[in-house]
Amino acid sequence: MKKIKTNVLRLLDQQHIPYEVKEYQYDEEHLSGEHIISQVDLKPEEIYKTLVLHDGYDYLVCCIPVLEEIDLKKLAKVSGHKSVEILHQKDLLPLTGYIRGGCSPIGMKKKFPTYFQEDMILLERVAVSAGKRGLQVILKPQDLISYVQGQYVDVIR
Template identity: 80%
Template sequence: MMKMKTNVLRLLDYQHIYYKTKEYDYDENDLSGKHIIEQVDLKPEEIYKTLVLHSGNDYLVCCIPVMEEIDLKKLAKASGHKSVEMIRQKDLLPLTGYIRGGCSPIGMKKKFPTYFQEDILLLDKVAVSAGKRGIQVILNPKNLIAYVNGQCVDVIRKE
């Protein structure tokens, strides 16, 4: 049983949005996210990672399946920018309030335009970080998208 409530979970409780949590052992050396897949008993396409990007002084958030790669050109086009790039890791905490590996689209310091890989609409449930390394929050994708006022677009790299 989880010992503490993260800010993400408190925000969802406040909005009466149903969720479950799943804890896992965070592996700092596994940047692929495989360690999460192996521990949370969900399909890889149901686990989304949260990326924070910028175009000049415009910041945006993008959530894609954990094993996929973002296509920066597609995201730039979808968001109406000429180009976008990932923010520097040292800027993540001051900008969002989250550290790498614990970044959630829910409860950032400010509301940023948020984009989801459109395949999320095909899922019954999706997991994103609960705002702390080692905890995923699992909820209905439509509730998540509505809560962050997100848009669904095709933003992953296709072979």
């Protein structure tokens, strides 16, 4: 079997950050946290989804547990914005280099302020997209947050 190397994995390799990769069957019709959970043998609270948001001018990234919902007011407040909204799907690829279902906080075209739900600090490992649909990268939360220079905040409902 050919080993898949995404840009995310190459960047982690360059920094000598240890990780594990989990593949899952990607299905456009069943693109949900439940679908991923059922296939990757991780607890729901260990799998984080990457959301890209904006306030009309600035962009920011937020990673929250896959089954949780973001509280836009909380995120706006902790990030110093009046309000924020989720980036429209059509704008995701040109801005980040990633498509929906394969967006990772690691290796976006530009560096954006990145926020992680604070509960992540309690985990031994966390999974985020490896930059491709059907692929998750698992690493230590501390390695992830220091690589993207992120910060822990409370942003879920």
